[in-house]
Amino acid sequence: MARKSLVGVVADELLDRIIAGEFPPGTVVPGELELSAKHEVSRMTVREAMKTLEAQRILSVERGRGTFVNPLNQWASLEAVLRAASEGTKDAAAAIQLIELRRMLETGACELAAERISDDELTALKDHVEKMQAAHEINDLPAFVEADLAFHDVILHASGNVFVAVLFEPLHRVLEARRAETSAFPEIQEHAIGHHRKIAAALESRNPNEARLAMDAHMQQTLDDLKTYVLEA
Template sequence: MARKSLVVEVADDLLERIIAGEFPPGSPVPGELDLAERHEVSRMTVREAVKTLTAQNIVRVERGRGTFVNPVSRWSSLHAVLRATNEGTDGGDSAVKLIELRRMLETGAAELAAPRISDGELAELRGTVGLMRQARAAADLKRFVEADLAFHDLVLRASGNPFVVVVLEPLSQVLAERRSETSAVPVIQDHAIEMHEAVCAALAGHDPQAARAAMDAHMQQTLDDLKAYVLRR
């Protein structure tokens, strides 16, 4: 058990250094001897740690050359990708990619939800929009973000497809942090309320294509606002 914790410690430290940009994609990572001295562990422990990162496609071993960092696009560990997204040096690019992922999943979820959503769920959706309005008037960012996230969670669950919810659940912490960043801008809050109302109206009409279009417009507005007011692109 103690040996396993050392392996995790070495792997986690190396991953942290990769995410921080110390070892960018394509660059070699330190050799076994260097890592063993840094952590005061055996080379066998280091070897197991590197195997852990290799199994997740974070690094690759090239025989006779060394161990090299793969680009994040090749990583197969959701946990590692989330850490790179949340802690990496290029937060702006990560934020854009996160919206792209949401756009793919949430537009489809809205389309599925339109014919399935119940009157009770619609009432809950309208309630979250009301809470967003109240929070906007009170300049309460925390309550605004909570209501915003609750709205989208309701749409995902109303889709009736549990896989959609499961896929986005690990992103909940990152989504909350990104929402707090973007929703700190008052005009973005105004746009979000307007777009949520449009999605709500489309779902109330039980029109799948209208619901998909409304959610897509919301995602586009979110992306435009991110670039215009947060990233200043």
């Protein structure tokens, strides 16, 4: 067990260096001798750690050339991709793809929720919007992000589809990090509050199509704001 734990530690440390940009996609990672000295472990431990990352398609071995870092879109580990998205250097493609994923899942969840949401959940949605408004007025970014995430969480669970909520759970950390990045702009906060009010009203009408369209409009505004305020900054 101790050996496996050490291998895991070295694999995590090497992944951290990759995510930090020390070894960009397409570059060769150092050899076993250099890595064993850097991490103060045996070459066998390094070899097993690299095999772990190779199994996750983070690294690929080319005989006679070395071990290369693969592009993020080839990685097979959800945990590693989420770590890269939340901790790595700014990646415009990853930020946009995250919104695309949210759009696919959340518009459908909102459509389902329109016919299934309870009165208590509708009340909770309105409360979260008011908390967003209050946080916006006093420039309390953490409180704004917390209320924003809570609003969407109510809808995901109100959809009544257990798979939707489970799929979104691993995304919570990266969503929190991205929300803190985008919601730092007062203009984006104002847009979000307006769209959240429309989503709550559409859900209260119990009209699935209106609910889907309201959420889709919010996702489009989120994408537009990301490109205008964050990626162009």
